Amino acid sequence: MKFRSPQLPAHVVLGAQTALDELAAPLAGLRTALVVTPDGFEIAQIQRSSLNIAKLAAMTSSLMAMARAVGGELAFTDCRRLVFDAEQGTVVVQPVAAAFPSLLCFVLGPDATLGRALWTMGEVVTALRKVG
Numbered sequence: 001m002k003f004r005s006p007q008l009p010a011h012v013v014l015g016a017q018t019a020l021d022e023l024a025a026p027l028a029g030l031r032t033a034l035v036v037t038p039d040g041f042e043i044a045q046i047q048r049s050s051l052n053i054a055k056l057a058a059m060t061s062s063l064m065a066m067a068r069a070v071g072g073e074l075a076f077t078d079c080r081r082l083v084f085d086a087e088q089g090t091v092v093v094q095p096v097a098a099a100f101p102s103l104l105c106f107v108l109g110p111d112a113t114l115g116r117a118l119w120t121m122g123e124v125v126t127a128l129r130k131v132g
Contacts, residue, residue, distance in 0.1 A: 008037070008043060008100060009100075011131070012043065012100045012131055012132070013043055013044060015127075015128070015130075015131030016035040016043045016044035016102070016128060016131060017044035017045075018127075019035075019044075019124050019127035019128055019131070020033050020035065020044050020045070020046050020124065021046070022127075023120060023123045023124045023127060024046055024106070024120055024121075024124055025046055027106075027112070027116065027117060027120045028111065028112060028113070028116070029108050029109045029110075029111045029112025029113065029117070030046065030048065030106060030107075030108060030109075030112065030117070031048050031049040031051070031089065031107045031108060031109050032045065032046065032047050032048065032049055032051050032053075032056065032105075032106070032107040033045065033046040033104075033105070033106050033107075033124075034046075034053065034056060034057060034060060034104070034105040034106075034107075035096075035102050035103070035104055035105075035128065036057040036060050036061060036102060036103050036105065037061075037101075037102060037103075038061060038064075038095075038101055038102065038103060039061055040057050040058040040059075040060065040061030040062070041057060042054065042057045043102055049107065051107065056105065056107070057105075060093050060103050060105040061103060063082055063084070063091075063093055064079065064082060064093050064095060064103055067079050067082045067093075079095065080094065080095075081093070081094045081118075081121075082094075083114075087110065088109075088110060089107065089108050089109045089110050089112070090106075090107075090108045090112065090114060090117075091105065091106070091107050091108070092105070092106045092108070092114075092117060092118065092121060093105045094121050094125060096125050096128045096129065097129070098128055098129045098131065098132060099131070099132030100131070100132065102128060104121055104124055104125060104128070106120075106121060
């Protein structure tokens, strides 16, 4: 069962899914791509792994909130991106300032090229900003 934030218009969900399908799907090493609301509800996804999407959506929101809190303590404003790197892969979370604010999360395998993934995230973010 998928939990979606009820206040999102259908065109926002469709626009987010289209952005992922057209821009993120070709990325080599991508295991999961997720667009979530700031409070952790799934908007759109690409899933190529067995991750629990509802949990990942909630954790994406929590991770960004924690990163912003740490940034606030350090007087770093406007967290642009959070990168969690491990031997098994990398998780990147990026906020999207748009008419409908969201968070973009990529889960990458160890075979992914981080620079290419960050560029792709930028392309997805640009597309998401146009949805509205």
